[in-house]
Amino acid sequence: MFFPAVASAMAERVGPALVDVPPHECPGTGSDQAGKAAACQGCPNQGLCSSAQPAGPDPAIEEIKEKMKTVKHKILVLSGKGGVGKSTFSAHLAHGLAEDENKQVAVLDIDICGPSIPKIMGLEGEQVHQSGSGWSPVYVEENLGVMSVGFLLSSPDDAVIWRGPKKNGMIKQFLRDVDWGEIDYLIVDTPPGTSDEHLSIVQYLGATCIDGAVIITTPQEVALQDVRKEINFCRKVKLPVIGVVENMSGFVCPKCKKESQIFPPTTGGAEMMCLTLNVPLLGKVPLDPQIGKSCDTGQSFFSEIPNSPATLSYRDIIQRIQNYCSHDRPQEERKP
Structure with a gap:
């Protein structure tokens, strides 16, 4: 059973329902010659075609632009490859930014078919509440809110089996109908790839000045291949790349302190890729079993293991992202 608002999103239609195969010379329903x-x-x-209204700009774009006026910085977390730790990084970025009690931080999980943010943030089983001003985010701390389709499902094991238009409708609702309030940082956790969800979030936030994208990878070539595609996607849609983070970058034994390469960088890893593609390398985060444990238990890794090499690396990366966002750049450089 879906939350009523989800059912509403599913009811959206993308065009008239044709009853037969159209002729070969059909001008198409979007043409002014339709019918x-x-x-x-x-x-x-x-x-049916002649009575259809011509497609125009989605009115939700202006509504979202108005809603996002209270959000200072918007950061997308992307990865061309699944399993590289993108959601883990999104959660740690949010926790790190929220350590400043004067900053309001929110995480928007648009991985519609694989929403893992509720589990990682320790919010599994929570429900979204409706108020007069829209949906209310679920809060980890007073200054850290989260919104995910995972909160709208009756069970964490429920599968969301939707085509693209349904996913896009859900993303639209998250941006337009959630009462975000005054936020310093909105972190958008995306699914792997360069598909519907990515196009939708860039389209809907296009007029609101996105700061840029943080791209997550691991050192091996099989991951870097997909990350190169992600960087090309960002360039095609004119989305600034804040930088690349190399996750699982070596393993330091906690006893002997010797470093081992679990995923050998056979082609030079993220560092060589960044040099080749002329994008910044924000940093490298080493493997630490405690990171996975903290995600499974919904705890902040920073508070659990404050002095580990991974924690220090995270903090350095987060500081670089903050420096980037605080840099006074022209608005046109922040628009995709």
């Missing part, structure tokens, strides 16, 4: 061209004569869809 009027010579090829339309005798087509069973002629009346």
Whole structure:
């Protein structure tokens, strides 16, 4: 059973339902000749096409622009490859930023089919509440809120089996109908790849000045191949790249302090890729079994292991991201 608002998103339609195969010369439902061209004569869809309203700009874009006026910085966390620790990084970035009690931080999980943020943030089983001003985020701390489709499911094991338009409708609702309030940092955790969810979030936030994207990878070439695609995606949609983070970058034995390469960087790892593609390398986070444990238990790794090499690396990366966001850049450089 889905939350009522989810059912509403699922009910959205993307166009008229055609009843037969259109003729080869069909001008298409988006054309001003729809239902009027010579090829339309005798087509069973002629009346439906001619009465359809021409597609225009999505009115939700302006509504989202107005809603996002209270959000100072928007950061997308991307990865071309699954399993590289993108959601883990999103959660740690949020925890790190929220350590400053004067900053309001929020995480938006748009991984519709694999929402792991509720588990990682220790919020599994929580529910979204509706108020007069919209949905209320679920809070980890007073200054750290989270929104995810995982809060709308009756069980964490429920599968969300949706096509693209349904996912896009859900993302639209998250941006437009959530009462975000005054926020310093909105961190958007995305699914792997360069597909519907990524296009939707860039489209809907396009007029609101996105600070940029943090791209997560691991050292091996099989991950770097997909990350190169992600960087090219960012360039095509004019989304600034804040930098790349190399996750699982070696393992330091807690006893002997010897470092081992669990995922050998056969082609030079993220560092060589960043040099080749001219993008910043924000830092390298070593493997630490405690990171996985903290995610499973929904605890902040920073408070659990404050002096580990991974914690120190995270803090350095977060400081670089803060420096980037605080840099006074022209608005046109922040628009995709």
